[in-house]
Amino acid sequence: MFGVGSPFSGGNHLKQKKYRGIERKLAIWGFGFNVPSLIFFAIFSFAPIIYAIYMSLYDKRVLSLKTPPFVGLKNYIDIFTNKGIGFINSLKSSAIFSFGAFFPLVIFSLIFSVLLYNNFKPSTQRKFEIMWYTPAVLSSVVATTIWMLIFDPRGLGNQVLNLIMNTPGVDHKWTTNPSMLRFCTIMVYFWKYIGYYIVLFITGLGTIPGTVYEAARIDGASRFQCFTRITLPLLKPTISLVSVLCLIHCLKTFSTQYMFYQSGAPLKPINVISLSIYTTGITNQRIGRACAMSIILFAAMIILSIAQLKLINTDDVDY
């Protein structure tokens, strides 16, 4: 770290020895600065995940005092074959929610950010960004509370939809119909995060030099061509990163589904993986089984994270 000309980069033997001493002292400090974090992660990240892997091989139930019997992969086989546990349904609910929220979020935030970026001056952009971003400031619990009231049978949701569709007095069963309930949870997410992802895209758009567009316009490219031939390819790194971030985000959802479930909505359509782990492990005390579910979620997360790392490293654009 010390360049030539730095007071510590001496040449002769005596200085070399002193230099080594300082270098060693600094190495110890450098490592020392990391020790608290490493201890923290050892106890609160690595130990729990190893413990989860270990426990997933045992038939552990908290209430029983005797040491749990070793059952090998039985918990994994159970959650995938026993329909009564409902883990397959959880995987399905998570997949529907994740993709159902992911595609609208990424596509709409991309479209809106490009339109905003290309058509308005920066100060106006800022105003729109702030208005779109405000829902993201609220906590998921508050966001869900507001929307649950809107989706009440007598609430605004029915009234607005009836006004648009000209069907007075119809109850659209927002929270009782399974597909509508799924739509409700997705709606809460879309509302809360659309502004957040637009802001991410705007930042990405800011890295594309304006000269590229000017050159294209001079060559007679249309607005649409500019979008498909310049914006999309040059924005590819941002798009792929935002996509993975959004998928990870959606896969980890808990609060929204938990709130709907607690307010009396049917559990099955919205029993996403994290909610399933919670009910299996905490409510029903089937620790071993819940840990097996956790490991499946962990595996999904590793795959997504590796994809993210690959994207960070290989997809950069040079101008």
Next chain:
Amino acid sequence: MSKEIKTPGYIVYKIFVLVLMVLLVLLTITPLVFMVCASFMTSKQILAIPFSWIPNPVQFSNFYKAVAGTLNTWTFPRNMLNSFIVSIAVTLSTLLLAGMSGYGLAKFRFKGKNFVFITIMSTMMIPFEAIMIPMYMISQKLHLMNSYMGLIIPYLVSAFGIFQMRQYLLTFPGEYLDAARVDGMGELGIFLKLVMPNSAPVLATLAITTFRSQWDNLLWPLLVVQDAKLKTVPLYITSFSEEKHADEGALMAVALLSSLPMLIAFFALSKYFIGGSEVYESRKG
């Protein structure tokens, strides 16, 4: 963008874009306005058909009910305080520990540095949802249940925070550090008096991210806290909405009161909320 010729098609396009933008504003803002209006209404008014946006009569008692709770237990102020205590404690420790780690990784050379960095980064792949059951059991063993410590300790530092600090400090001029060393400053002194004060922008962004995620946290407090006095705001809202005779107006008043700190912070410091976008920061690395 360059000046364009104002053909009718161009004007139609501009109007179309503006309409789209305003429609999205309507979607994002309407539920917020609904929350504010509804917090001044009786449940009857909130669920009236057709809905009228202006509260009549204005129902200030909702806020009394929100703060006092339906059973007059007055736990809400205490729960707000808990949320502040936990969020501030987690934020401070994250700033300090992430600052230390990030500084160590960015500005020092030591054996196994890459390994340490990769080890820390790999914890980002472990979702909290996957380790909540073991964490619950570990916390029971460590007697962290039903305590502030139990709420704070599992979040003392985050890998993302360390990453952000490291990326920022990579560009910190090493000459300053050497000069301070020559002047006889200790390593801790350099970190606390030179590095940290000069990292204000990244610290502000990191502080906001951390504070928000704690303010929003429902899952872990749900597991670790049973005592009503130790509950945080998200838990108060869930238990409030579960109570059978809680009325909707008071519920919206709770929602509004609990969001006010974040909303005020957002409108005052929107630069740090919107400017510090994670993806862009990680791309630059």
